[in-house]
Amino acid sequence: MDNFASLMHGFSVALTFHHVALMMGGVLLGILVGVLPGLGAPNGVSLLLPLTFSMDPVSAIILLTSLYWGALFGGSTTSILFNIPGEPSSVATTFDGHPMAKQGRATEALSFAFLSAGIGALAGVLLITALSGWVAKFALRFSSPEFFAVYFITFASFIGLGGSSAFKSIVAMGVGFTLASIGMDTVSGNIRLTYDFDVLLGGVSFLIAVIGLFGIGELLLTMEDGLKFNGIAAKVRVSDVLRTAAKLPRYWLALLRSSIIGIWMGITPGGPTAASFMSYAMAKRSSRNPAKFGKGEPEGVIAPETADHAAGSAAMLPMLALGIPGSATAAVMMGGLMIWGLNPGPMLFTERPDFVWGLIASMYLGNVVAVVVVLATVPLFASILRIPFSIIGPLIVVICFIGAFTVAGKPFDIWLALAFGIVGYGFKKLDYPIAPMILAMVIGDKAEDAFRQSMIFSQGSLSIFWSNPLVTSLMAIGLALLLLHPLQLLWRNARRLTAARAARG
Amino acid sequence: MAMFRTAALAAAIAIVPGAAALAWQPTKPIEFVVTSGPGGGTDNFARIVQSIIQKNKLVDQPIVVVNKGGGSGAEGYVHGKAGKGDPHKVIFGTNNAYLLPYVAKLAFKPADFTPVASMALDEFLIWVNGEAPYADAKAYIEAAKAKPGTLKMGGSQSKDTDQTLTAMIQEATGAKWIYVPFQGGGMAATQLAGAHIDSNTNNPNENVGQWKAGQVKPLCVFSPTRLAKSEPVHGGKGWGDIPTCKEAGLPLEAFQMPRTVWLPADVPADAVKFYEDVLEKVSQSDEWKEFIARTAQTGRFMKGKEFAEFVARDDAANRKVFEAEGWVVK
Numbered sequence: 001m002d003n004f005a006s007l008m009h010g011f012s013v014a015l016t017f018h019h020v021a022l023m024m025g026g027v028l029l030g031i032l033v034g035v036l037p038g039l040g041a042p043n044g045v046s047l048l049l050p051l052t053f054s055m056d057p058v059s060a061i062i063l064l065t066s067l068y069w070g071a072l073f074g075g076s077t078t079s080i081l082f083n084i085p086g087e088p089s090s091v092a093t094t095f096d097g098h099p100m101a102k103q104g105r106a107t108e109a110l111s112f113a114f115l116s117a118g119i120g121a122l123a124g125v126l127l128i129t130a131l132s133g134w135v136a137k138f139a140l141r142f143s144s145p146e147f148f149a150v151y152f153i154t155f156a157s158f159i160g161l162g163g164s165s166a167f168k169s170i171v172a173m174g175v176g177f178t179l180a181s182i183g184m185d186t187v188s189g190n191i192r193l194t195y196d197f198d199v200l201l202g203g204v205s206f207l208i209a210v211i212g213l214f215g216i217g218e219l220l221l222t223m224e225d226g227l228k229f230n231g232i233a234a235k236v237r238v239s240d241v242l243r244t245a246a247k248l249p250r251y252w253l254a255l256l257r258s259s260i261i262g263i264w265m266g267i268t269p270g271g272p273t274a275a276s277f278m279s280y281a282m283a284k285r286s287s288r289n290p291a292k293f294g295k296g297e298p299e300g301v302i303a304p305e306t307a308d309h310a311a312g313s314a315a316m317l318p319m320l321a322l323g324i325p326g327s328a329t330a331a332v333m334m335g336g337l338m339i340w341g342l343n344p345g346p347m348l349f350t351e352r353p354d355f356v357w358g359l360i361a362s363m364y365l366g367n368v369v370a371v372v373v374v375l376a377t378v379p380l381f382a383s384i385l386r387i388p389f390s391i392i393g394p395l396i397v398v399i400c401f402i403g404a405f406t407v408a409g410k411p412f413d414i415w416l417a418l419a420f421g422i423v424g425y426g427f428k429k430l431d432y433p434i435a436p437m438i439l440a441m442v443i444g445d446k447a448e449d450a451f452r453q454s455m456i457f458s459q460g461s462l463s464i465f466w467s468n469p470l471v472t473s474l475m476a477i478g479l480a481l482l483l484l485h486p487l488q489l490l491w492r493n494a495r496r497l498t499a500a501r502a503a504r505g
Numbered sequence: 506m507a508m509f510r511t512a513a514l515a516a517a518i519a520i521v522p523g524a525a526a527l528a529w530q531p532t533k534p535i536e537f538v539v540t541s542g543p544g545g546g547t548d549n550f551a552r553i554v555q556s557i558i559q560k561n562k563l564v565d566q567p568i569v570v571v572n573k574g575g576g577s578g579a580e581g582y583v584h585g586k587a588g589k590g591d592p593h594k595v596i597f598g599t600n601n602a603y604l605l606p607y608v609a610k611l612a613f614k615p616a617d618f619t620p621v622a623s624m625a626l627d628e629f630l631i632w633v634n635g636e637a638p639y640a641d642a643k644a645y646i647e648a649a650k651a652k653p654g655t656l657k658m659g660g661s662q663s664k665d666t667d668q669t670l671t672a673m674i675q676e677a678t679g680a681k682w683i684y685v686p687f688q689g690g691g692m693a694a695t696q697l698a699g700a701h702i703d704s705n706t707n708n709p710n711e712n713v714g715q716w717k718a719g720q721v722k723p724l725c726v727f728s729p730t731r732l733a734k735s736e737p738v739h740g741g742k743g744w745g746d747i748p749t750c751k752e753a754g755l756p757l758e759a760f761q762m763p764r765t766v767w768l769p770a771d772v773p774a775d776a777v778k779f780y781e782d783v784l785e786k787v788s789q790s791d792e793w794k795e796f797i798a799r800t801a802q803t804g805r806f807m808k809g810k811e812f813a814e815f816v817a818r819d820d821a822a823n824r825k826v827f828e829a830e831g832w833v834v835k
Contacts, residue, residue, distance in 0.1 A: 046543055046572070053556040140720075143701035144685075184576040184609075187686050189663025189832075191576060191609050198583045198612050202575020322698075323691050323714050331544035338549045338710075339556055341799065345714015346698075409571060449688065456685050457657065457701075 007129055010357030013058060014365055022059055023066040023362065027370045030070020031377065034086045035078055037211050037403040041071035041087065042328040049336055057340040057355055062362040064336060065316075068329050069121065069363075069370040072272075072312055076113045076305060077374075077381050081106060082396060084215035088206055089272035089308045091438050092280040094214060096293060096300025103296050106382040107237070111244035111375065112298050113305045116255060118371035120306035123259035124266060124313030125363045135267055136321035136346060142268060144453035145464050149474035150265070151447035154274045156481040157281040158436060168432045176440025179204045180448075187452045199412040206441040207407045212417040213434050215400040217424020219393060241378055251302050254283055258303045262310025267318065272311040273442045277435065279307030313363055320348055320356060529775035531566040533593055538571055538585050540578030540598040545689065546627065546708065548572060549800075550764050551597040554624070554784070557792045563783050577601065577662055579611050586617040588769040592776035595621070596767040601665070603820050608664040608832045617770050619777055622784045623763040623812050624793075626803040627708045628732060629670055630747065631724040632716075634700045642724040642753035645704065649680035658682035659693040659702040664832045667693070670706045670727065670760050672826050677757045697721050708762075709744065709801030725750040727760035732801055744801045761803070763815065781808045 013019075033044035045064050052060035075087030080097035093113060100109035127135070155173075159166065182193045183203030194200040248255075258279040265275035283303035284293040293300050318324045323344040325331035337344050342352060349356050384392065404417035427434055458464035466472040537555060541547035548570075555568050573581035578601050588594035596602070596618065603615040631642055639645040649656045660667025663686040671684050685702060687693045690711030697705050697712075698720035705712070709732070715721040716739050726732055726747050734745035750757055766784060768777060787793055788806040797804040807815055827833050 042543065046570075049552070050555065050559065050570075053559065140695060140699035143696060143699060184579070186662060186688055189577070189608060189665065189668075189686070191579075191611075196610075196612070198580075201583060201611075202573065202580040322695050324695055325544060325691070328543070331542065335544040335548050335552060338800075339552055341795070343710075343714050343717075343799070346718035346720065347714060351717075408573070453685055453687070456683060459683070 003129055003132065006353055006357045007361060009353070010359075010361030011365075013354055013358035014062065014361040019059060019062050019362065020365070020369070022063045023366045023369045024373070026063045026066025027070035027073075027366065027373050030067040030072075030370075031074035031077075031374060032070075033067065034071035034074020034076075036399060036406075037078060037084050037086050037207075037215055039403055039406050040075075040207060041068050042332050043406060044071055045329055045332045045336075049332065049339075052336060053339060055340075057337075057342055057352075058358040060336065060340055061333070061355070061359050062366070064333055065359065065362060066366045066370070068312070068333075069366050070373075071329075072309060073114060073117060073370055073374045076117065076308075077110065077377075080109045080113060080301070081381060081385060082215070083218040084396070084400065085210050088210055088438070088442055089276050089312070090304070091210060091214070091273070091435065092276040092304035093301055093308075095280060095304075095435070096295070096297050099294065099296035100298070100301065101385065105296065106385055107240040107378055108244045108298070109301055110378045110382060111241045112248070112301045114371055114374045114378070115245055115248055116251075116258075116302040117305040117309040118367055119255055120259050120262050120308065120310035121313045121367040122364065123306075124263055124310040125360065125367070127263050127314055128317050128360055128363070132317060132321065132349065135317055139267055139318055139322055139324075141470060144450045144457060145467070145471045146474060147269060148447060148450035148454055149465065149471050149478060150268045150270050151274070151443050151450060152478040153474065153481065154265075154270060154278050154439070154443060155447070156478045157278050157285075158439060159482055159485055169436045172427070172432050172434065172437040173440045176437035177444045177448075179209065179437075180206075180441045180444035186449050187456075199410060202408065203445075204416065204441075205407050205413070206438060208404050208413050208416050209420050209441055210438060211400050211404050212420020213424035213427070213438070215396065215403075216417060216421025217428060217434075219396060220421060220425040221428055222389070222393070238379055241375055247298075248302075251299055254299050254302050255306055257282060257286075258306035259310045262307035262312075263314045265307070266311035266314025269318070269324065269446075270311070270443070271315065272308045274439070275311035276304035276308040277439050280304045309367075313367070316359075316363070320344060320359070321346055529592065529773055529779045531564060531593055531779075534567045534569055535564065536569050536571060536588075536594050538573055538581045538594055538596045540574060540581030540596065540601065541572070542574035543572050545574060546710070547578070547597055547599060547764070548574075549710075550624070553793070553796050554597075554787055557787045557790050558783065560792065561786075561790060563786055576609070576611070577605060577665065579605055579609065579613070582613045582617070583611070585767065585769055586613045589617070590771040591769055592772040592779075594769055595780065596769075598765050598767065599627075599666070599762050600765070600816075600819055600823070602765055602767055603816060604823050604827075607824060607827050608834060610834050618767040619770055619772055620812055620816065621766040621768055621777055621780045622806065622808040623765045623815065624784060624788055624804075624806055625764045625797055626728075626761040626805055627710075627764060628801065628803060629666070629706050629708060629727045629760050629762070630712070631674075631704055631750070632697060632707055632712050632721045633704045633724060634697055635715075635719045635722050636700070637703070637722070639724065641748070642750060642755055645724055646674075646678050646680050646755065649682060649703075650678070653681040654683060656682050656704070657685055657702040659685045659687055659696050659705040660707075661689045661693055662686055664827075664830075666760075666762050667706050669823060669826050672830050673757060673760065674755070676826070676829065677755065694721070710799075713738065713801070723747045725753040725755065727757065728803065729759045732803070733798065735798065735801065763807075763819065764802070784808075 033039050075090040076093050078084045078086045079090040079093040083094050083098040085091045097109045261279045262275045284290045319330040325334050404413045465475050537551045539548050539551045573584050585596040658671050690707050693705045694712045694715050696702050698715045727750050732744040735743040737743045
């Protein structure tokens with residue numbers, strides 16, 4: 001109840017004309033930033049940071065977080081329309097979102113994405129409101145072995161997911177792991193796999209990989225198919241948005257499950273990207289007709305979007321309460337906190353309640369504002385698909401390359417994006433899945449660090465992964481997920497065999 | 506007409522000496538190259554300097570901050586080296602500018618940069634969990650000695666300041682820890698708060714949030730003198746109440762990390778002077794003093810000879826540890 005009173009106070013801080021105007025501005029800027037692949041929320045926030053130096057901290061954080069929400073929404077737009085994820089966390093949205101757009105259901109896909117994202121975000125904020133104290137304490141129980149277990153669950157839930165063979169998934173994952181290990185290694189302090197090329201010192205950004213594999217790879221495929229987007233004939237009506245909204249309650253189970261996964265991954269440091277992948281995997285596994293996934297199933301859009309945003313907002317809690325940034329964007333914002341004169345940490349809640357609760361209240365309002373604004377842009381974005389390919393195609397190429405350059409301001413990244421484009425095209429042609437590779441790139445090095453830190457902790461004994469109830473149960477879930485798929489296959493084969501024998505006999 | 510021309514000429518002549526006296530001025534936007542990722546200590550340092558320069562209009566040209574934190578900051582230095590002769594690139598770092606090339610094979614060396622100034626010294630402390638039974642540094646060191654190689658010391662990165670300091674403490678006291686490298690000081694702070702490790706050597710700013718909450722407590726500071734007096738942080742104690750490690754009986758004088766600013770090689774001496782002046786003004790501003798107090802660093806502005814001597818001393822002390830630990834790359 002205490003929290004509720006504080007929240008009401010927070011609303012009184014956030015609900016001024018000045019702050020609501022900042023939210024609108026932030027969301028609009030964020031959508032723009034999110035739509036451009038590569039620019040992304042972390043870059044957008046750091047570009048805007050100098051502007052906030054002269055603002056008071058509450059206004060500043062409201063502006064920056066609104067930009068973040070806007071960027072998360074914008075990132076889904078390009079995933080669905082062009083198969084180019086604006087943010088790494090919207091990679092999973094492409095799996096079903098883009099097929100839907102190709103079938104002429106872009107409006108439906110976009111509306112589903114935005115509405116479920118809004119619901120996910122609200123679920124995340126509700127949790128922060130209700131359980132902030134408890135969650136902050138719970139998160140302290142996490143150390144390297146627990147982190148590794150969380151990453152392990154994410155990888156395990158992904159095994160046997162794609163349509164392609166397990167062998168191909170493992171190859172793709174291996175390539176991702178290799179790419180993730182380029183650059184400085186935290187644990188040993190050595191530089192790996194750079195072959196004395198200075199441009200590789202900072203590692204290979206997965207943003208570049210996403211731009212190349214999805215954006216450019218997709219364009220190459222489209223060109224081969226005959227230089228046109230399908231679904232051009234789709235009509236765009238505002239009433240479609242409302243009709244989609246009416247359909248949403250049917251997916252309550254997916255919404256609930258994805259919110260829980262998202263919140264869980266946001267608090268434990270899995271982050272939004274891992275959350276969206278895991279949620280997609282879980283949705284497909286528990287679906288009655290998993291064959292429909294990847295071909296334009298609405299649940300395949302709802303699941304990753306809900307989890308992505310639930311994780312995105314829940315990740316604000318570790319940042320405020322512990323001073324650990326849950327995402328790249330949160331890291332930039334934490335730098336902002338320092339400059340505005342605040343120390344993130346357990347005492348921030350008691351020292352600066354106006355700031356913390358103003359921020360939490362603005363998360364409610366900001367997300368509502370964001371959903372309204374993005375829904376209004378759906379018809380606009382969906383009609384982009386009507387533009388002939390000869391115009392939009394080259395534009396996408398330009399945007400992809402600009403995006404690749406803006407990630408770190410390195411001309412080398414443009415070439416890298418092109419190379420990834422060719423790899424993406426090759427992967428598609430040879431039926432290798434791209435998603436496991438991206439997943440390995442995003443959390444592969446973190447998983448590796450967590451594993452090796454655990455080994456330092458235990459001086460080389462694997463028993464550390466079942467040394468306390470928390471890590472034991474996490475590892476058990478991971479192993480269960482890992483073994484479930486082969487066992488299912490075995491079971492099905494055995495049944496088929498006995499059935500065949502029975503028929504013969 | 507002729508008279509006008511003469512007047513113009515006279516005016517031009519009058520202006521010229523004035524222009525020469527103005528010396529070097531930036532003619533295009535200035536790039537602040539940060540050798541850490543967003544949110545890191547060096548990032549905060551550079552952005553505070555940027556915000557003070559902007560607020561007080563100390564420089565006419567706009568300032569752009571770029572983060573190049575790859576390879577523990579090596580990326581930023583390599584980028585800075587490429588700006589040879591360009592005084593519009595200002596590189597922000599720590600002692601990693603001259604220490605990184607020892608421990609990793611990199612395409613830059615200290616001679617690729619022109620030293621400008623060191624604006625502050627960041628301090629290191631021994632921190633233990635708030636519930637830990639150790640009353641002072643001596644008790645903790647004794648506990649570590651009693652069980653050699655079992656207590657865990659956390660820090661950020663490998664072969665960086667935290668591990669160097671841990672090696673120095675081990676060398677000086679004969680105790681032995683398991684050093685666990687984390688991604689950053691924030692992570693080392695929460696791991697200590699959760700009692701997953703026994704101690705860390707974080708900077709004040711990295712642990713202050715946890716100290717306020719009583720989740721961690723400082724034992725001693727590796728500074729020649731006590732830190733500046735401050736408001737009480739926790740349990741009635743402030744930064745100034747923490748004993749120096751020497752007072753606490755550790756045979757280790759000091760370990761501090763400079764917050765340094767560099768220009769690329771081959772820049773005009775005027776340009777170095779220009780930045781020295783701007784940064785000195787920054788270091789005298791109230792905003793800077795407030796930042797230094799809040800992060801409990803030691804505000805000591807060094808330039809020219811003083812800075813060069815500091816670097817030489819720091820370089821020698823660290824190299825000794827690197828060589829003893831076998832970290833130096835050939």
